[in-house]
Amino acid sequence: MDxxxxxxxxxxxxxxxxxxxxxxxxxxxxxxxxxxxxxxLTAERQGFYWEATRAxxxxxxxxxxxxLGAHLKVGRLRFDTWEEAVGxxxxxxxxxxxxxxxxxxxxxxxxxxxxxxxxxxVLGPVGKRTYPGRARLILCGSxxxxxxxxxxxxxxxxxxxxxxxxxxxxxxxxxxRQLLPGADWRLAARVYAVIGGVIGYATDMVDHDLPxxxxxxxxxxxxxVLSPAATLHHEATTLLAEDPTLSSASPTMHHSIxxxxxxxxxxxxTIANQLRRSVPSIDPAxxxxxxxxxxxxxxxxxxxxxxxxxLADPFLQFHYAVLEPNRSFLxxxxxxxVWERKLSATFDSLVRGPVFEEQARAWVxxxxxxxxxxxxxxxxxxxxxNFEGKDHQLDVVVATGAGSPASExxxxxxxxxxxxxxVGTGHLRRLEKxxxxxxxxxxxxKLMLFGTGFTPEVESEAExxxxxxxxxxxxxxxxx
Numbered sequence: 001m002d003x004x005x006x007x008x009x010x011x012x013x014x015x016x017x018x019x020x021x022x023x024x025x026x027x028x029x030x031x032x033x034x035x036x037x038x039x040x041l042t043a044e045r046q047g048f049y050w051e052a053t054r055a056x057x058x059x060x061x062x063x064x065x066x067x068l069g070a071h072l073k074v075g076r077l078r079f080d081t082w083e084e085a086v087g088x089x090x091x092x093x094x095x096x097x098x099x100x101x102x103x104x105x106x107x108x109x110x111x112x113x114x115x116x117x118x119x120x121x122v123l124g125p126v127g128k129r130t131y132p133g134r135a136r137l138i139l140c141g142s143x144x145x146x147x148x149x150x151x152x153x154x155x156x157x158x159x160x161x162x163x164x165x166x167x168x169x170x171x172x173x174x175x176x177r178q179l180l181p182g183a184d185w186r187l188a189a190r191v192y193a194v195i196g197g198v199i200g201y202a203t204d205m206v207d208h209d210l211p212x213x214x215x216x217x218x219x220x221x222x223x224x225v226l227s228p229a230a231t232l233h234h235e236a237t238t239l240l241a242e243d244p245t246l247s248s249a250s251p252t253m254h255h256s257i258x259x260x261x262x263x264x265x266x267x268x269x270t271i272a273n274q275l276r277r278s279v280p281s282i283d284p285a286x287x288x289x290x291x292x293x294x295x296x297x298x299x300x301x302x303x304x305x306x307x308x309x310x311l312a313d314p315f316l317q318f319h320y321a322v323l324e325p326n327r328s329f330l331x332x333x334x335x336x337x338v339w340e341r342k343l344s345a346t347f348d349s350l351v352r353g354p355v356f357e358e359q360a361r362a363w364v365x366x367x368x369x370x371x372x373x374x375x376x377x378x379x380x381x382x383x384x385x386n387f388e389g390k391d392h393q394l395d396v397v398v399a400t401g402a403g404s405p406a407s408e409x410x411x412x413x414x415x416x417x418x419x420x421x422x423v424g425t426g427h428l429r430r431l432e433k434x435x436x437x438x439x440x441x442x443x444x445x446k447l448m449l450f451g452t453g454f455t456p457e458v459e460s461e462a463e464x465x466x467x468x469x470x471x472x473x474x475x476x477x478x479x480x
Contacts (some may be wrong), residue, residue, distance in 0.1 A: 001166065001167060001168060001281050002166060002168060002170060002171065003032075003037055003167060003170075006026070006037065006165050006167045007037060007041070009163060009165055010024070010037075010038075010041055010099075010163075010165070011041070012027070012136070012139075013136055013162065013163045014041065014097060014098070014099050014136045015044055016045075016097065016162070017097075017164075018097075018134070018135070019134060020125075020128050020132075020133075020134065021090045021093070021122070021127075021128065021131070021132075021133050021134065021135045021136075021137060022135075022136055022137065023119070023123055023137050023138075023139070023157070023160050023162060023163075023237070024136065024137070024138045024139070024161060024162060024163035024164070024165070024303060025138075025139050025140075025147060025151065025157075025161050025163070025164045025165070026038070026128060026138055026139070026140045026164075026165045026167065026275075027140060027141045027143075027144055027147035027148070027165075027167070028141065028142070028144070028166055028167035028168060028169075028241060029142060029144065029198075029239075029293055029313070030142045030200070030242065031198045031199065031200025031201060031205070032167060032168070032169045032170075032197075032198055032200070033167075033199045033200075034103075034142070034167055035051065035059055035103055037142070037167075038099075038101050038103060038138065038140055039101075041099060042099045042101050045091070045098055045099050046094075046098060047098040047100055047101065047136075047219065048068065048071050048089065048099075048100050048203075049097035049099075049101040049103065050063075050064055050067050050068070050101065050102055050103065051103040051104055052102065052103065052104040052105065052107040052108050053104070053107060053132075054107050054110070055107070055111065056111055056180075057082075057108075057111040057112040060107075060108060060111060060112075061079045061080070061082070061085055062079075064079065064085055064089075065077040065078055065079050066401055067090075068085075068088065069088060071092070073094065075428070077281055079459070081118075082112065082114075082115050083118050083121060083122065083213055084119040085177060086118055086119055086122045086131075087122050087127070087130065087131040088100075088131075089135070089137070090122060090123075090131050090133045090135035090137060091131055091132070091133050091135075091404075092133070092135065093133045093134045093135035093136070093219055094132065094134070095134075095230065096132045096134060097134040097135075097136055098134070098135065098136065099135075099136045099138055099254060100135045100136065100137050100138070101137075101138045101140060102138070102139050102140065103140045103141075104140070104141060104142065105139040105140060105141045105147070106141040106142065106143040106146050106147065106244065109146060110244055113116070113360045114131065115153065115159075116150055116156045116157050117156040119137070119139070119156075119157060119160075120156040120157050120160055123137070123160050124160075128414040142242070142243075142411075143167070143242075143243050143244055143245060143292070144243075144291070144292055144293040144349070145243075145245040145288070145291035145292045145293075146243075146244060146279070148291070151164060151370045159462060167238065168197075168199045168411055169196055169197035169199075170196075170198075170199065171197055171362060171366070171475055172188075172189070172196030172197065172359050172476075172477070173195035173367075173478075174197060175188070175191075175192050175196070175202075176188035176192070176197070176477055177190070179197075179199070179202040179210065180210060181442070184213070185473035185474060185476075185477045185478075186214055186452065186473060187211060187213065187214045187217060187450075187478065188406075189352075189356070189359075189419070189452070189473060189477075190214070190217055190352070191210065191211065191217070191417075192314060192355065192359075193314050193317075193318065193347070193351050193352050193355040193356070194221060194225060194314065194315065194318050194351075195225075195232070195315050195318075196313045196314035196315050197313065198313070198315065199328055201232060201235075201315060205232055205235070206220075206224040206225075206230075206231075206232065207224070207427050209223075209224055218339060218340070218344070219336070221339060222335040222339050223335070223336075225318075225323075226242065226323070226330055226335035226338065226339055226343070227330070227335045228330060228331055232315075233323065233330075235315070235319070236258075236315070236316055236319035236320070236323075236324075237255075239294075240254055240255065240294070243292050245288060245291065245292055246288060246289070246292055246294075249285070249288065250285055253275075253282070253285040254285055254288070254289060254294075255320075255324075256275050257271055257275070257282060257285055257286055257289060257295070258289065258294065258295070258311060258316065258320050259320045259324060259325070259423065260274040261295065261309050261310065261311055261320070262311055262316070262319075262320030262321040262350065263320070263321055263325075263350060264350070266308040266309055267306075267307075267308055267309070267311065268282070268286065268307075268309070269311070269445065273284070274396075276407040286309070293312055294311065294312055294313075294316060295309055295310070295311060295312060296309065296310050296311070296312045296331075297309055298310060298381045299379075299381055300381060300382070300383045300384075300397075300406065301379035301380065301381050301383060301397045301399040301406070301409065302397055302399055302406050302409055302411060302438065303383060303384070303406050303407075304405065304406045304407070306383070306384070308381075308382055310354065310358065313355075314351070315356045317350075317351050317354055317355060318347070318351050320348065320350060321347075321350035321351050322343055322346050322347055322350070326338065326342070326343060326346075329342070336340055336394060337421075348419075348420050352416075352419040352420055353417075353419050355398075355419070356417050356418075356419035356450070357382070357395040357417045359417070359450075359476060360395060360396050360415060360417040360450040360471070360476075361380050361381065361382075361395070361396055362449075363450075363471065363476055364377050364380050364396060364398055364413070364415070364448070365377050365380050366396045367479075367480050368480060369480035372446070372469055372480060373398065373412060373413060374376050374412070375398075375400055375412050376400075377398050377412075378398075378399065378400045378402055379398065379399040379400065379401075379402055379409065380395075380396065380397070380398050381396075381397060382394060382395055382396070382397065383397040384436045385434045385438055386437060387433050387434065387436070387437040388433070392430070392434060394414050394415070394416070394434055395415055395416050395417040395450075396413065396414065396415030396416070396417065396448060396450075397411060397413070397414055397415075398411070398412045398445075398446075399411050399412065399413075400412060408441070409441065410441050410442075411435075411438055411441055411442035411445045412445055413445050413446040413448050413469075414431055414435055414438070414442065414445050414446075414448070415431070415447070415448030415449065415450060416430070416431055416448075416449055416450065417450035417451070418449075418450070418451045418452075419451075419452060420452055421451065421452070421453075422451070422453040422455055423449050423450075423451035423453065423454050423455070423458060423470075424454070424455040424457060424458050425455065425457050425458050425461060427449055427451075427458070428447065428449060428458055428461065428468065431447045431448075431449070432447065435447065445467075445468055446468070446469055447467055447468050447469070448469045448471060449462075449468070449469070449470050449471065450471045450472075450476065451470070451472060452472065452473055453470075453472070454470055454472065458470070
């Protein structure tokens with residue numbers, strides 16, 4: 001969910017008529033605005049907000065006592081145990097529903113792995129009598145796998161949470177509206193391919209400096225991203241180091257897998273081959289990266305057991321395709337010159353393409369209307385199809401029949417996405433061959449061409465045909 005949707009859910013949770021303390025879990029990757037959202041909501045509802053840091057448990061208890069005492073205007077409170085502390089926190093909402101927020105809850109878990117049991121006890125049957133109140137306790141964190149595990153399996157908080165929200169960065173449309181209002185769509189698409197929809201990457205981490213025009217893009221990327229002095233230059237490495245589910249197990253393997261995916265190895269077999277490992281040996285690390293929200297597993301809509309993998313964020317794609325392999329060039333040379341001579345071409349081939357393909361799939365899922373696509377986009381993903389004696393990649397396949405074997409699903413659209421390339425009739429003919437190769441189940445499938453420019457010939461043909469859809473930047477960012 002995006003920030004606006006999360007706020008709506010949190011407001012309903014805080015305003016619930018429940019007369020007992022209740023719990024919500026709220027998490028998502030760093031720098032997307034979770035803390036700002038929670039701090040604003042807490043201030044509006046006159047609740048209590050406290051953010052943990054990486055420290056020992058005794059330090060946490062001391063800091064929390066200081067903060068809660070100041071909030072209650074009673075001076076410093078002394079807590080010897082977490083049950084004392086959490087019990088006192090929820091009691092501040094004894095006479096009305098109010099938010100009580102513990103941000104960066106993962107840091108508390110690192111210092112004291114049993115604190116989730118304490119929270120469960122305070123919210124349990126005995127705790128409700130011992131610590132009465134109407135607190136809306138919100139535990140927030142950035143370590144996605146750790147936060148998700150709080151309610152999994154036999155976890156102490158399983159069954160205790162009334163709400164579990166995962167906040168996502170802005171999608172490409174919202175990023176354009178919020179981060180680059182009024183910008184040319186070509187500029188919006190380029191900036192999105194570098195920083196995605198992460199609000200922190202567009203504000204503090206670039207000193208609130210975004211390119212004003214398309215001509216300003218090269219200046220911006222050299223100074224704010226490629227320069228070794230730029231905060232974003234080191235961000236991906238920091239993200240992995242900050243996640244305890246990744247930093248404690250084989251960081252080299254995690255970085256290697258991310259680098260392999262960014263450079264075109266998108267199946268488990270090709271990733272393993274690039275790392276000179278077996279598939280079973282990389283599987284645990286790959287699963288950790290998926291659980292932590294760094295890698296996305298795409299299920300093939302029309303072929304069984306053919307998943308592909310992609311990096312979950314445009315900035316990760318940029319880091320591992322552009323920054324990481326070229327650190328020595330950027331350290332010893334002028335970033336602007338390296339960008340012009342070498343890295344802009346890498347960006348076009350290894351970053352803009354994969355990011356644009358995901359934008360195309362997202363557009364089909366979220367924005368395509370019924371005249372464009374007559375069915376709900378039930379299954380959307382990449383696939384491959386064999387014709388003329390070899391496999392060809394399809395960037396977008398839309399199918400229905402999720403409960404049926406993949407070979408029996410109906411294909412409603414096939415599509416190709418080309419960033420920075422003029423799309424012509426040759427691309428259309430290739431899609432026609434792909435549709436034919438899929439057989440009768442794709443007989444009525446739409447042919448979707450996503451691009452930043454189209455030839456007059458293909459535009460003319462699309463006007464005459466009801467089975468061809470051209471989706472340029474204007475339609476991608478503002479149409480259906």
